[in-house]
Amino acid sequence: MASERGKTMADIERKAKGRQKAFFKDEATDKILSSLLVLLSEHWTLKQRVLTLEKLLQSKGCFTPDELEEHEVDEQAKMEFEGMRQKLLADVFASLEQEYGESEIKDES
Amino acid sequence: MPLELQHQLNIKKTLDESSKLDFVASLRAFVLNDMANKMRSRYEDKVEPTFERKHKRKPESGTEVHKALMDEQYFQFYSSMRCTAQRMVWNSVIDPIERNYDSLSETATKLIDADNLDENQSLEIPRNVSALDVHLSPGGYSKEYNDHDITTGAIYDNGLAVFSFGMMGLNLDDIGMSMANYIRHTFPDFKPEKIVDFGCTVGHNTSALAKTWSDAEVTGIDVAAPLLRYAAARSKSQNLNVKYSQQDAEKTDFPDNSVDMVFSSMFLHELSAKVRKKVFKEAYRILKPGGLMLHMELPPADQLGAYDNFYLDWDSYYNNEPYYKGFRAENCQANCVEAGFAEEDYLQFTTPQYTYISDDEYQQKINQDDQDMDDKVGRLSNELSWYGFGAWKNNG
Ligand SMILES: C[S@@+](CC[C@H](N)C(=O)[O-])C[C@H]1O[C@@H](n2cnc3c(N)ncnc32)[C@H](O)[C@@H]1O
Numbered sequence: 001m002a003s004e005r006g007k008t009m010a011d012i013e014r015k016a017k018g019r020q021k022a023f024f025k026d027e028a029t030d031k032i033l034s035s036l037l038v039l040l041s042e043h044w045t046l047k048q049r050v051l052t053l054e055k056l057l058q059s060k061g062c063f064t065p066d067e068l069e070e071h072e073v074d075e076q077a078k079m080e081f082e083g084m085r086q087k088l089l090a091d092v093f094a095s096l097e098q099e100y101g102e103s104e105i106k107d108e109s
Numbered sequence: 110m111p112l113e114l115q116h117q118l119n120i121k122k123t124l125d126e127s128s129k130l131d132f133v134a135s136l137r138a139f140v141l142n143d144m145a146n147k148m149r150s151r152y153e154d155k156v157e158p159t160f161e162r163k164h165k166r167k168p169e170s171g172t173e174v175h176k177a178l179m180d181e182q183y184f185q186f187y188s189s190m191r192c193t194a195q196r197m198v199w200n201s202v203i204d205p206i207e208r209n210y211d212s213l214s215e216t217a218t219k220l221i222d223a224d225n226l227d228e229n230q231s232l233e234i235p236r237n238v239s240a241l242d243v244h245l246s247p248g249g250y251s252k253e254y255n256d257h258d259i260t261t262g263a264i265y266d267n268g269l270a271v272f273s274f275g276m277m278g279l280n281l282d283d284i285g286m287s288m289a290n291y292i293r294h295t296f297p298d299f300k301p302e303k304i305v306d307f308g309c310t311v312g313h314n315t316s317a318l319a320k321t322w323s324d325a326e327v328t329g330i331d332v333a334a335p336l337l338r339y340a341a342a343r344s345k346s347q348n349l350n351v352k353y354s355q356q357d358a359e360k361t362d363f364p365d366n367s368v369d370m371v372f373s374s375m376f377l378h379e380l381s382a383k384v385r386k387k388v389f390k391e392a393y394r395i396l397k398p399g400g401l402m403l404h405m406e407l408p409p410a411d412q413l414g415a416y417d418n419f420y421l422d423w424d425s426y427y428n429n430e431p432y433y434k435g436f437r438a439e440n441c442q443a444n445c446v447e448a449g450f451a452e453e454d455y456l457q458f459t460t461p462q463y464t465y466i467s468d469d470e471y472q473q474k475i476n477q478d479d480q481d482m483d484d485k486v487g488r489l490s491n492e493l494s495w496y497g498f499g500a501w502k503n504n505g
Contacts, residue, residue: 011207012203012206012207012210012247012248012254012260012264013247013248013252014199014200014203014247016196016199016242016245016246016247016249016429017240017241017242017249018241018242018245018429020192021188021192021426021427022189023184023185023186023188023192024185024189029189030189033186033189033190033193034189034192034193037136037190037193037194037197038193040132040136041129041132041133041197041201044128044129044131044132045125045128045129048124048128048131049124049125049128052124095193
């Protein structure tokens with residue numbers, strides 16, 4: 001569905017103008033910490049999905065905990081999983097692209 | 110579950126999207142409550158005594174506290190995590206907005222008409238808005254992706270819901286509700302007929318004014334068109350009669366002596382000192398005699414201790430808020446007087462949150478409270494209260 005006046009939606013900007021300050025002596029620490037938080041968010045997202053899924057399936061009597069352990073997915077699913085792992089890595093290490101330094105704008109009034 | 114916006118522009122999130130929103134809100138609550146308390150203890154138990162031994166006195170200003178804390182590892186973790194959490198707030202809402210953009214835009218367009226939105230495409234966007242992505246929000250307030258765009262509005266509304274981790278009410282309007290009801294209870298004879306909200310953003314607090322004084326003609330002004338479009342649709346979908354108009358608060362279209370109340374919240378600290386002075390003068394100009402100028406803001410530095418000043422000014426150092434500290438260093442009463450208000454017509458107060466208690470309880474609370482300034486004023490934490498100040502325009 002294109003928006004009314006014929007213009008389509010541009011990708012929304014994801015980076016704010018301006019630099020991020022580093023707090024640790026070595027800014028690598030800031031980057032790793034930032035990645036850790038993103039990773040934690042990914043971890044929680046996944047965990048919530050799995051827990052929700054298990055609860056749903058068990059409530060419908062679809063499987064027993066043993067069957068879940070034994071199951072193996074097909075080749076196509078394995079390739080999909082690899083794509084998802086690459087995106088996960090890119091998201092977790094997005095902090096490596098973050099510029100650090102002083103903000104350029106100060107209150108000059 | 111993340112807070113669902115209480116209007117038609119609410120986005121249906123996927124399970125993963127809502128898990129991420131939940132996570133970021135929890136992370137913010139963890140950093141701003143747990144970690145903030147621990148950082149304060151570290152400061153009191155270790156950093157301050159060290160400073161005192163060296164200088165034979167305690168730190169006297171927020172700046173000194175800040176300097177003393179810089180090498181403290183806990184401060185570094187707190188700050189670094191808070192910065193990342195801030196970026197995550199915006200990023201967590203951009204995905205679902207982008208995914209739903211077309212239908213969101215269509216819903217908004219249907220709700221907007223000439224009665225509730227007045228755009229001015231030739232308005233020059235001031236530098237504090239155009240040159241800066243305040244509080245690290247990508248695109249800031251004014252970036253437009255097309256000529257009827259609402260993106261920055263959607264980012265702000267959804268982002269605020271995560272940012273405030275449930276502390277600003279379901280409608281994100283607790284500031285407006287608390288301010289308006291404080292005035293309603295304290296000055297029961299004051300019945301404003303015409304109200305203007307300066308720097309209204311998505312109209313979340315403007316709506317509170319329209320709810321409190323339902324007969325009043327309420328107008329929200331802002332310089333950023335995508336925010337105003339979103340605001341107009343938001344208010345309309347809540348059946349609130351609010352008009353939005355694209356104007357610069359420095360120089361509005363309202364005639365002299367035409368408005369009963371000029372309101373703003375969290376607005377003044379995003380202006381340079383020079384612009385701020387002009388905005389006060391403009392408020393004075395458009396107010397009727399007997400009218401009220403009312404601002405909700407961060408509490409001024411001279412009313413708080415050194416540590417609390419450091420804590421509130423954190424945003425100025427690290428959250429792309431270059432004017433915040435300068436604003437807090439000013440004297441609010443002197444600003445009002447300089448703009449033409451009489452010294453004795455100045456008022457200031459703190460108010461508890463209105464949203465979570467009944468109207469009766471609220472009234473009791475504001476009558477009892479000695480309304481002290483303390484470390485709970487103006488910061489998102491348990492038992493928070495809001496600071497307000499302003500002045501009546503002299504009748505004579
Ligand atoms: C932090 S927001 C205000 C938030 C909102 N009032 C609230 O209660 O949460 C500041 C707003 O002021 C607007 N603004 C900045 N300078 C302005 C000016 N000179 N005139 C009108 N609006 C301005 C910005 O576009 C932005 O929407």
